Amino acid sequence: MTTTTLDPLPQDPAHGPLLQALRRRDRTLAEFGLILLVLAAVLGVAWAIDPRQLHGEDVWAKPVKFLLSVGLFALTSAWFAGLLPEARRRAAPMRLVRWTIIATGVFELSYITLQGALGQASHFNNSTPFHMVMYSLMGVGALALTATTLPLAREIARHGAGLAPALRLAIVLGLGLTFVLGVAAGVAIAAHGGHGVGGIPDHPGLPLLGWSTTGGDLRVAHFLGIHAQQLLPLAGAVLVAAWPRRARPAVWLVSALYVLLTVAAFAQAMMGRPLIGL
Known part of the structure; x- marks a missing residue:
């Protein structure tokens, strides 16, 4: 049985084994996911000290939850990318997966965070034409983000030869x-x-x-x-x-x-x- 090879990564004492492994598997997605987790921690402080609520929920709850969710999504995708041979990680399907996650994630999270800071709803907000358009674009972005699992699944199915079946x-x-x-x-x-x-x-x-x-x-x-x-x-x-x-x-x-x-x-x-x- 063949095994999937990974690019060597110099050992960095400032990072633990898990972070090293993630960065070795897909540095771009891993660092994007980690940035989102750090931002979630920062906004968690705002959540703790800001008493404002919207429809019975703290205004910072949604931004924090979405940052955690998309961050975990990106880190998991980075881990799975590392199961592929180097040539497939650099191929067009994985480049599409990588940059779709980042582009849609940045768009969605920026708007959700902005609306949270303003104390306004990001989802189901039809109060103005602008908010209606942004909500529709968020739906398209969420669909595109989730759809990145399909080419990644295809790559794993066809090229993940080093894995147990x-x-x-x-x-x-x-x-x-x-x-x-x-x-x-x-x-x-x-x-x-x-x-x-x-x-x-x-x-x-x-x-x-x-x-x-x-x-x-x-x-x-x-x-x-x-x-x-x-x-x-x-x-x-x-x-x-x-x-x-x-x-x-x-x-x-x-x-x-x-x-x-x-x-x-x-x-x-x-x-x-x-x-x-x-």
């Missing part, structure tokens, strides 16, 4: 389901005109996540969809280590259960039932 399958399925489930839930939220179904308006939700505790919340299914990118490959790695001979059918089973869980979370929200009622 079950792990490669888990990565490909995780990336594919991120697009399918994440976009489906996102479209449902947009069509519904918001994430809440029933419940008490402006009622505080779960800490950090903000999910409603009094009614249905479509963001639960969206969260599961988007984070299939990380959760299914992690499950695949555990299965390969624990049951190497049966890992491949186990990956299929776990993936099917994950889809059912996401669909169940969506159905529960549409019935107006919270994930956790308080």
Whole structure:
């Protein structure tokens, strides 16, 4: 079995092994993701000291959550890029993935952060033509960002020869389901005109996540969809280590259960039932 080679990276005592590995795998995406995490920490301070709220949620909550989410998305993409041979990492599909993540991420996060600083909504804000256009562009940007999982999945499927077959399958399925489930839930939220179904308006939700505790919340299914990118490959790695001979059918089973869980979370929200009622 062949193994995927990685570019050598000089050892830097100022960075831990994980950061070194991320920078070696895809320096541009890794550094972009790390910058977003640092910005999330900075805005977390603003979240702690700024008492302003919008529709029952702290004005800095959405920028922090989106910075964390896109930062994790970029870092995970960087890790998967490192599973490819050097020639494929430099090829057009990966260049498209890399710069689409950065361009759409910068656009989305800049606008969300600006609106948070102004104490105004970024999503479902149709108060002026400008806000309507920006909200529409954000939808296009979110679709393009999520769609980067598809060429990355194709690259892993075709060129990830150094991976255990079950792990490669888990990565490909995780990336594919991120697009399918994440976009489906996102479209449902947009069509519904918001994430809440029933419940008490402006009622505080779960800490950090903000999910409603009094009614249905479509963001639960969206969260599961988007984070299939990380959760299914992690499950695949555990299965390969624990049951190497049966890992491949186990990956299929776990993936099917994950889809059912996401669909169940969506159905529960549409019935107006919270994930956790308080």
